[in-house]
Amino acid sequence: MARFSGGVHPAGCKRTAGGGIGVCPAPARVYLPLARHIGRPALPVVEAGRRVRRGELVAAADGRLSANVYTSVAGVVTGVVTHIEGSGKKAPHVLIENDFSDESVQLAPLAERTPESVLARIAEAGIVGMGGAGFPTAVKLDAGGRVDVLVVNGAECEPYITCDDSLMRAYTGELVQGIRLAMLACGARRAVVGIEKNKPQAIAALQVFCGQDIEVRPLRTRYPQGAEKQLIYGCTGRVVPEGKLPADAGVVVVNVHTALSIYKAVEENEPCSSRVMTVSGGACARPQDLWVPNGTPLRDLAEHCGGREDCARIVLGGPMMGEPVFSLKVCTGKTTSCLLFLDKSECRERPVGPCIGCGRCVQACPMGLMPVFIEEALFAKDLDGAARFGAPACIACGCCSYVCPAARQLAPSVKLAKKLLRERKI
Numbered sequence: 001m002a003r004f005s006g007g008v009h010p011a012g013c014k015r016t017a018g019g020g021i022g023v024c025p026a027p028a029r030v031y032l033p034l035a036r037h038i039g040r041p042a043l044p045v046v047e048a049g050r051r052v053r054r055g056e057l058v059a060a061a062d063g064r065l066s067a068n069v070y071t072s073v074a075g076v077v078t079g080v081v082t083h084i085e086g087s088g089k090k091a092p093h094v095l096i097e098n099d100f101s102d103e104s105v106q107l108a109p110l111a112e113r114t115p116e117s118v119l120a121r122i123a124e125a126g127i128v129g130m131g132g133a134g135f136p137t138a139v140k141l142d143a144g145g146r147v148d149v150l151v152v153n154g155a156e157c158e159p160y161i162t163c164d165d166s167l168m169r170a171y172t173g174e175l176v177q178g179i180r181l182a183m184l185a186c187g188a189r190r191a192v193v194g195i196e197k198n199k200p201q202a203i204a205a206l207q208v209f210c211g212q213d214i215e216v217r218p219l220r221t222r223y224p225q226g227a228e229k230q231l232i233y234g235c236t237g238r239v240v241p242e243g244k245l246p247a248d249a250g251v252v253v254v255n256v257h258t259a260l261s262i263y264k265a266v267e268e269n270e271p272c273s274s275r276v277m278t279v280s281g282g283a284c285a286r287p288q289d290l291w292v293p294n295g296t297p298l299r300d301l302a303e304h305c306g307g308r309e310d311c312a313r314i315v316l317g318g319p320m321m322g323e324p325v326f327s328l329k330v331c332t333g334k335t336t337s338c339l340l341f342l343d344k345s346e347c348r349e350r351p352v353g354p355c356i357g358c359g360r361c362v363q364a365c366p367m368g369l370m371p372v373f374i375e376e377a378l379f380a381k382d383l384d385g386a387a388r389f390g391a392p393a394c395i396a397c398g399c400c401s402y403v404c405p406a407a408r409q410l411a412p413s414v415k416l417a418k419k420l421l422r423e424r425k426i
């Protein structure tokens with residue numbers, strides 16, 4: 001098995017592992033985010049006062065990298081509002097008051113399964129990378145015949161998060177069908193599903209369903225095994241050169257939840273309007289994986305799962321790559337995989353000290369960068385130096401900060417250097 005260098009082995013803390021998938025009750029109102037994909041915000045196609053059914057289009061993609069948005073509840077549109085995001089910034093959302101009728105509508109059935117019709121359906125259903133990237137899946141899969149292997153990301157290497165594990169066990173047959181549809185769409189002859197070895201049930205379940213065209217590849221449990229380049233290397237032995245795309249190495253990667261959404265869009269005519277999330281942490285009374293309607297305020301999830309608002313830290317995403325959230329008014333969306341309520345013992349609050357030159361950050365970086373020197377260059381306003389030490393290749397995995405005995409915030413520094421370099425280029 002090809003192994004990437006660097007990485008770390010944090011405690012798993014997967015306290016929701018092995019459980020089923022619950023259902024979050026539909027909230028009284030949903031704020032459907034219009035900008036949780038990488039392209040321009042979707043353009044609203046509904047106005048205040050309009051009655052909508054669950055599964056109805058409320059905002060249309062504005063350009064190739066944008067994505068359609070569908071309502072997750074039936075009710076009445078209050079309007080298009082600016083609402084807080086996890087970053088603290090405000091962004092447009094469609095606000096809908098739930099009438100609890102649960103009246104629903106579906107996409108029209110597909111007459112045939114061709115690469116073109118499946119790609120069109122994936123775009124129509126508003127599917128984006130549900131592992132967190134938010135890249136429109138139809139654009140990714142439309143690789144122009146350059147791809148021979150589809151890599152399916154079931155690694156789920158972040159601590160606490162188990163939603164993909166639960167999904168692989170609960171929807172194994174549907175997931176395999178979704179993988180075959182993704183293979184049809186991108187022209188891949190085979191698929192490799194990469195799963196960390198700490199999910200033996202998911203590995204065994206998929207091995208039963210997969211045929212010769214789909215291989216299940218157990219991977220060593222090491223963070224960030226699920227990062228794109230590390231996963232491709234672990235599953236195929238191929239290296240994606242710096243500055244190139246996976247398609248340049250003949251590979252395209254989709255997350256398991258994305259593959260399940262493809263199945264639902266094509267075979268069940270369901271657009272992407274809800275997803276499975278993990279809600280967990282030491283300050284959460286009822287940690288669980290559960291289906292959550294898109295646009296659900298985090299406060300509703302906290303009440304349902306017993307998450308304490310006065311805990312030490314609330315994090316959207318995993319503890320390594322997630323972002324702290326400061327308001328439970330923030331709402332879930334297509335890329336929201338996890339909400340953590342962490343108590344004091346789970347947060348490493350250490351005073352930042354001077355670098356002692358131990359080199360651990362360099363050893364831990366899975367991209368082979370020099371985080372300590374990038375930080376020094378950033379502080380010296382030497383962007384060329386930051387570029388020389390590799391800042392543009394940073395994948396924001398957080399390994400460097402995790403291992404630093406001086407508690408230096410290396411990952412945010414490298415991320416900032418990368419952002420400044422990108423802005424300077426533009």
Ligand code: SF4
Pocket residue numbers: 364365366367368369371393394395396397398399400401410411414
């Ligand atoms: S420099 Fe970037 S890629 Fe390297 S360990 Fe730090 S966050 Fe990860």
Ligand code: SF4
Pocket residue numbers: 354355356357358359360361362372403404405406407408410
């Ligand atoms: S891990 Fe921390 S203390 Fe060690 S070299 Fe890197 S920045 Fe310095």
